[in-house]
Amino acid sequence: MEGYRRFLALLVSALLLGFVAVVCSIVWVLRYREGLGWDGGAAEFNWHPVLVVTAIIVYRLPWTWKCSKLLMKFIHAGLNTIAMILAIVSMVAVFEYHNARKIPNMYSLHSWIGLTLVFPKALTMNLFFPLRAALMPIHVYSGLLIFVAVIASALMGITEKLLFSLQSPAYSESPPEAIFVNCLGLLIVTFGALILWMASRPHWKRPPEENAKVQRPNGGAPEGVEAESTMTDCSNADRSDAGFNSEAARKRNFKLDEAGQRSTM
């Protein structure tokens, strides 16, 4: 793989940033807020930021090891399922909190965008299993778009929460909690920027397997390729990946690059 060391460095950075972001969200609710609980109160609400930040990290955790395509598909689907479950539980926490306090649900732009994202997310996940070649570019694009939109939604959520919770001193007086949580927001943005960079480098895309089927619609836009992802190393590497990094594999890559897009992650 070209720029292998740079890829590894970014991979480790993304893992670290993601880990720190999750820890920060936990510190936020434990140290500055009411902790965690499931009682219909503020402690239940607090699962919302913690689980959403964790979902964002899990959703795009770089897991691109040199595994067989099938194993990578399972890891990808598995992580996405975990992220989806975290997101749903985090929403249940908010609804229960709102209902217990008689606060209306679904009035803010944050809630509109956040809840809306569940549907394309479910759709994209459904697309994954019987993933037809022609749908691959849509799958990759919507995966990354949902990732970006969830981050935007999290930033709106942070804004809402700080404006609601910080009273004396107010958010505008920049108490320690405000600075801390603003930094959490910047961490999430940096994590997102890193992942987007890695996911959009053409030379870090996973080379196709030997038996990759290139489907090309007649006369239409040649967007169809099998699902592929970047890989780095894995103990149970599939033998069909033997062509990896070879000249032949690279030539096939150009063809596939023309034919559409492969997923890096």
Next chain:
Amino acid sequence: MEGYRRFLALLVSALLLGFVAVVCSIVWVLRYREGLGWDGGAAEFNWHPVLVVTAIIVYRLPWTWKCSKLLMKFIHAGLNTIAMILAIVSMVAVFEYHNARKIPNMYSLHSWIGLTLVFPKALTMNLFFPLRAALMPIHVYSGLLIFVAVIASALMGITEKLLFSLQSPAYSESPPEAIFVNCLGLLIVTFGALILWMASRPHWKRPPEENAKVQRPNGGAPEGVEAESTMTDCSNADRSDAGFNSEAARKRNFKLDEAGQRSTM
């Protein structure tokens, strides 16, 4: 160009969406808020949302006509300069409003992210003129990242403004203004999603000119290519674009796709 009609349809949709979003931001401040002015009061603040929404649209207005590369570079640089000026004036309006009302500046995550974006934006614009091949992938990536981050920042700004301004009835009671401005937020998100789709389709990238220089660093990641963008039609089309859509041009494309990334916009 492959999928030319689809490209045109998306282009027109993006133009319409962008136009409607700008109109909505003006309707918001004229109908629901205090109008526009430059008096240190709320009417001055209102330039902020209007100019930022306009800047977002202008920044990524699809202008990819079949022009000479030089003309396209000038249009791209011109639109970016306009967007930058709009963004700066919009920030001046907020600072003046805050100072007149003795509201602290730069305390919210929205302000941190929004102001931070000015610097990479200025840097990316500086990169543009003497754009070296090796910097092109970074230029394209940071351009799109800034675009996405400004949208996220605008959504946070909308959230802040509605929470501050709507008192009786409050934001949570979903008065008409809340619904209207939430819809403006969704419009901006849809515009962004459309532009990102168009900008990331490999077959809608502008084919290289005849004299395109492919620079490839020794042993390093082959990211270097000349700045190129998708084009559709333009009266003063450059003759050097004659190879457009030909088999030879397409073959060069694969080579360039491997070598790095070209800009679609």
